[in-house]
Amino acid sequence: MASLDRVKVLVLGDSGVGKSSLVHLVCQNQVLGNPSWTVGCSVDVRVHDYKEGTPEEKTYYIELWDVGGSVGSASSVKSTRAVFYNSVNGIILVHDLTNKKSSQNLYRWSMEALNKDSSPTGVIVSNGDYDREQFAENPIPLLIIGTKYDQIPENKRSDVLTRTAFLSEDFNAEEINLDSTNPRYFAAGSSNAVKLSRFFDKVIEKRYFTRDPSQLTGFTDRKRFNFKSLHYD
Amino acid sequence: FFMRQLFKDYEVRQYVVQVVFSITFAFSCTMFELIIFEILGALSSTSRYFHWKLNLYVILLVLIFVVPFYIGYFVVSNIRLLQRQRLLFSCVVWFTFMYFFWKLGDPFPILSPKHGILSIEQLISRVGVIGVTLMALLSGFGAVNCPYTYMSYFLRNVTDSDILALERRLLQTMDMIVSKKKRIAMTRRQMYQRGEDQNKQTGFWGMIKSVTSAPSGSENLSLIQQEVVALEELSRQLFLETVDLQATKERIEYSKTFQGKYFNFLGYFFSIYCVWKIFMVKFWSQHISFILVGIIIVTSIRGLLITLTKFFYAISSSKSSNVIVLVLAQIMGMYFVSSVLLMRMSMPLEYRSIVTEVLGELQFNFYHRWFDVIFLVSALSSILFLYLAHKQAPEKHMTL
Numbered sequence: 001m002a003s004l005d006r007v008k009v010l011v012l013g014d015s016g017v018g019k020s021s022l023v024h025l026v027c028q029n030q031v032l033g034n035p036s037w038t039v040g041c042s043v044d045v046r047v048h049d050y051k052e053g054t055p056e057e058k059t060y061y062i063e064l065w066d067v068g069g070s071v072g073s074a075s076s077v078k079s080t081r082a083v084f085y086n087s088v089n090g091i092i093l094v095h096d097l098t099n100k101k102s103s104q105n106l107y108r109w110s111m112e113a114l115n116k117d118s119s120p121t122g123v124i125v126s127n128g129d130y131d132r133e134q135f136a137e138n139p140i141p142l143l144i145i146g147t148k149y150d151q152i153p154e155n156k157r158s159d160v161l162t163r164t165a166f167l168s169e170d171f172n173a174e175e176i177n178l179d180s181t182n183p184r185y186f187a188a189g190s191s192n193a194v195k196l197s198r199f200f201d202k203v204i205e206k207r208y209f210t211r212d213p214s215q216l217t218g219f220t221d222r223k224r225f226n227f228k229s230l231h232y233d
Numbered sequence: 234f235f236m237r238q239l240f241k242d243y244e245v246r247q248y249v250v251q252v253v254f255s256i257t258f259a260f261s262c263t264m265f266e267l268i269i270f271e272i273l274g275a276l277s278s279t280s281r282y283f284h285w286k287l288n289l290y291v292i293l294l295v296l297i298f299v300v301p302f303y304i305g306y307f308v309v310s311n312i313r314l315l316q317r318q319r320l321l322f323s324c325v326v327w328f329t330f331m332y333f334f335w336k337l338g339d340p341f342p343i344l345s346p347k348h349g350i351l352s353i354e355q356l357i358s359r360v361g362v363i364g365v366t367l368m369a370l371l372s373g374f375g376a377v378n379c380p381y382t383y384m385s386y387f388l389r390n391v392t393d394s395d396i397l398a399l400e401r402r403l404l405q406t407m408d409m410i411v412s413k414k415k416r417i418a419m420t421r422r423q424m425y426q427r428g429e430d431q432n433k434q435t436g437f438w439g440m441i442k443s444v445t446s447a448p449s450g451s452e453n454l455s456l457i458q459q460e461v462v463a464l465e466e467l468s469r470q471l472f473l474e475t476v477d478l479q480a481t482k483e484r485i486e487y488s489k490t491f492q493g494k495y496f497n498f499l500g501y502f503f504s505i506y507c508v509w510k511i512f513m514v515k516f517w518s519q520h521i522s523f524i525l526v527g528i529i530i531v532t533s534i535r536g537l538l539i540t541l542t543k544f545f546y547a548i549s550s551s552k553s554s555n556v557i558v559l560v561l562a563q564i565m566g567m568y569f570v571s572s573v574l575l576m577r578m579s580m581p582l583e584y585r586s587i588v589t590e591v592l593g594e595l596q597f598n599f600y601h602r603w604f605d606v607i608f609l610v611s612a613l614s615s616i617l618f619l620y621l622a623h624k625q626a627p628e629k630h631m632t633l
Contacts, residue, residue, distance in 0.1 A: 006415075027418070040472030042465065043407060045414040047422050061415050065407075076479035080472060083400045084407075 006061040007200075007207050008087060012109045013094030014102040015070045018147035022094060023066045026196070038068030041084050048197075050204050060204055064092070070105075078112065085113050090141045090203035095167075097146040097160055103167055106144070114140065141206060143199045144168050396478050403471040410464045413457050420454055 011019045020038050025031060027044040046062045067084050069077055091113055095102040146164050 039469045040403075041407065041468070043411050043414065045411060045418045047418050061418075063411055074476075074480065076483055077476050079479050080400075080475045083404060083475075 005208065006063060007089045007204055008063050008065060009090040009092060009200075009203060010085065010088050010113060011064050011066045011092045011094060012106075012113055014096070014099075014105050014109075015068065017094050017096040017099070017102050019066045019068075019094045022092075022145060022147060023064045027064060038066060041065055041067045041081075048200050048204075050201055060200075062200055062203075081112075088113065088140060089207045090143070090199070092143045092145060092199075094145050094147060096148050097164070098148050100163075103146075103163070106167070110142070139206065141199060141202045143196075393482075396475065396482065399471065399475045399478060403468060403475060406464055406468045406471060410461060410468060413461045413464065417454060417457050417461070420457075 011023055013019050020042065021031070023042075023044045027046045042065075044064050044066070046064065048060050048062045050058050050060055065084055067081055069081060091110065093106045093109060095106050144164070144167060146160075
């Protein structure tokens with residue numbers, strides 16, 4: 001039963017955006033009744049059929065690691081959180097559509113997760129600022145989910161959607177906007193479910209089917225490789 | 234300043250809240266400036282008097298009328314049920330607040346028969362009581378906490394291997410949780426698929442099959458689910474312990490740097506002073522004590538702001554940010570008013586005159602005694618609390 005292959009996906013975002021409700025909805029197909037503040041990390045598992053409907057269909061476990069906390073936490077909390085970022089295959093960034101700050105913080109969240117993943121000594125190589133190039137060639141697939149869609153009044157929805165479109169372009173990622181208390185959004189066959197399914201497929205592909213070692217390393221190694229190629233030229 | 238410092242992560246929608254907060258802060262600061270002007274004799278005395286009165290009026294107005302009303306309003310609007318009659322309910326809340334506020338004055342010997350009900354003295358006295366209590370609690374705790382935090386004597390020795398061991402345990406627990414959840418998910422999926430197959434079989438045999446196969450599956454499930462809940466609790470505890478250890482390790486590193494040593498020295502100095510203050514009541518030299526009290530007040534205000542921001546981060550959420558700002562403003566206002574009252578205690582005699590004149594007849598001695606009592610109580614209880622916490626921690630680590 002537990003012999004299926006596994007894939008690890010991080011779910012990151014500010015406190016209170018709805019990560020735990022989202023994970024619960026995705027994994028259990030039910031709405032979370034009593035959301036409470038996540039301490040540390042909570043994991044949930046979804047059984048996913050890769051390439052569903054084709055003869056190459058194979059079932060995988062997708063572990064969704066929902067890490068709690070905020071970007072402004074003390075450095076002791078951050079270094080403890082870094083323990084969870086090892087060997088990550090995909091990242092879901094969650095932000096609150098009613099709260100602009102949470103979308104801005106997504107840059108910092110992704111920096112935190114991606115930098116910690118690639119440097120074994122824990123030294124952060126980049127200067128912490130957002131670097132678009134890094135995201136363009138990022139080997140780890142990203143997905144952006146905006147929550148609390150139902151709480152936005154009708155007239156502001158188009159503004160919000162344009163803003164999130166810019167956001168997903170910056171990250172070179174797909175985006176989904178939904179309400180974590182409504183299971184209708186992930187009903188089978190809806191566009192959101194298709195996007196999610198495609199994201200999971202992409203993650204599985206990157207992990208198991210692209211056997212290119214230079215692609216699986218993070219940012220620092222990429223810089224080293226560039227330097228090497230210059231040297232040989 | 235306001236937006237940057239306190240609201241790095243969340244927005245504040247309502248401008249009213251911002252305005253209220255800034256007004257409170259601004260007037261509190263002007264109060265302190267006035268005290269300093271007192272001592273330096275900068276402006277002429279009549280203008281000082283006028284400014285004092287004005288300042289006091291505004292602050293009291295804000296503290297007693299405006300802020301509680303808004304707090305009530307926002308708290309009530311957070312409770313979704315009562316949204317329609319928000320104004321009505323917030324008025325009700327405000328009246329109960331005023332009632333308790335009044336009741337607070339009764340057991341204390343501050344009523345004097347000469348004054349009416351809404352006079353300044355009454356209001357100040359009540360605000361003063363609350364503020365003094367708050368100040369005493371905070372400074373008692375701070376007096377004990379400050380040496381505890383900064384003195385390296387108390388810091389337990391934490392090595393990297395301890396932290397690594399804890400992290401490994403945490404990851405192992407997470408792996409166990411994951412594997413159990415996988416079993417649950419797989420079992421559920423199989424039950425679902427079996428359920429679908431069964432729906433195709435109608436009739437007698439289908440019913441019997443469903444009865445026999447379902448119970449074993451669901452029993453298994455509930456057992457595993459209980460285990461998962463227990464494991465999740467364990468993982469949370471491990472996470473918190475790891476954070477604790479990391480924080481201690483960072484504090485050790487910090488104490489080795491130059492800044493750390495400087496604070497360490499200050500910590501020793503303050504600890505001696507605080508101990509002295511706990512056990513003695515009378516000062517033998519007024520000027521020195523005034524300067525020291527000035528320093529303590531500045532650092533305690535700084536400490537208060539820092540603690541409040543940390544506290545704010547810990548409990549903030551986008552719903553309650555308005556309420557928190559208002560509560561902060563309220564606390565800050567009361568703190569400043571009562572620190573003015575208390576500074577009178579340590580100021581040399583010649584400066585007390587104008588303060589006494591402005592504030593009217595209040596029983597100042599009462600405040601001093603009340604402050605000392607509460608200070609003593611809170612200092613002793615926080616010593617006890619920290620001692621217990623300190624004792625518990627090494628035991629926890631010995632079981633690893």
